[in-house]
Amino acid sequence: MKKLSLIAIAVVSAVFLIIGCTNKNNTNPQMNQEKTLNKEVLTSDKQASLSPEQILQNLKEGNERFVNNNLTPRDYQAQVKATTDGQYPEAVVISCIDSRVPVEQVFDKGVGDIFVARVAGNFVNEDILGSTEYGTAVAGSKVIVVMGHKSCGAVKAAIDDVQMGNITAMLSKIKPAVEMTADYDGEQSTDNDDYVTEVVKNNVTHTIEQMREDSPMIAELERNGDVVIAGAFYDLETGKVTFLD
Secondary structure, X not given: OHHHHHHHHHHHHHHHHHHHHHHHHHHHHHHXXXXXXXXXXXXXXXXXXXXXXXXXXXXXXXXXXXXXXXXXXXXXXXXXXXXXXXXXXXXXXXXXXXOOOOHHHHOOOOOOOEEEEEOOOOOOOHHHHHHHHHHHHHOOOOEEEEEEEOOOHHHHHHHOOOOOHHHHHHHOOOHHHHHHOOXXXXXXXXXXXXXXXXXXXXXXXXXXXXXXXXXXXXXXXHHOOOOEEEEEEEOOOOOOEEEEO
């Protein structure tokens, strides 16, 4: 019996030793992972070195990582500290306020990488145009992305001519896109997803046209090749961003 007890003690000790080693081994990879978190932020020199075409490609590659659930691990606190004294974003993204469109994550961007302006229906007005002029002419961003999304509630409300408080006035900014889709060959109602998608894309096109018309500053930057304006469509079901011609 005494011999058996000694054996039992030895077995238990071995088990605890194995558990201890396992926990220790589990801790080290986590510590190593923390050390490899991306701490880099955009600097003035890095921003200046990027062309609009490179930035667009970066956005596309970032979205591919988002779709594949392979976002860049980041040290956000380090990025917060690194951007305290200045910001040099590469792009301005004008998006809908829809909570299912997390813009920074959609393009796999960190602190200080992009400006994001959000309004239901991703249209432009004086405030958003002024913000975009600041982002480009002052802060140096070289790409403007206007991004609509599938099943946009604001676009559907414009199609249905919703009358509700300040929403009514807001929807008037989207109504031109509905008119642009008047020749759509099919059921023109919010029950038709394909029709809604066409209106969403036309709304992106209209927003870009309004930007060029109402902001001579942005239009000139585009003419000079300093800024590229791109339309985009976000698929709620897949997370995929398609850039529009």
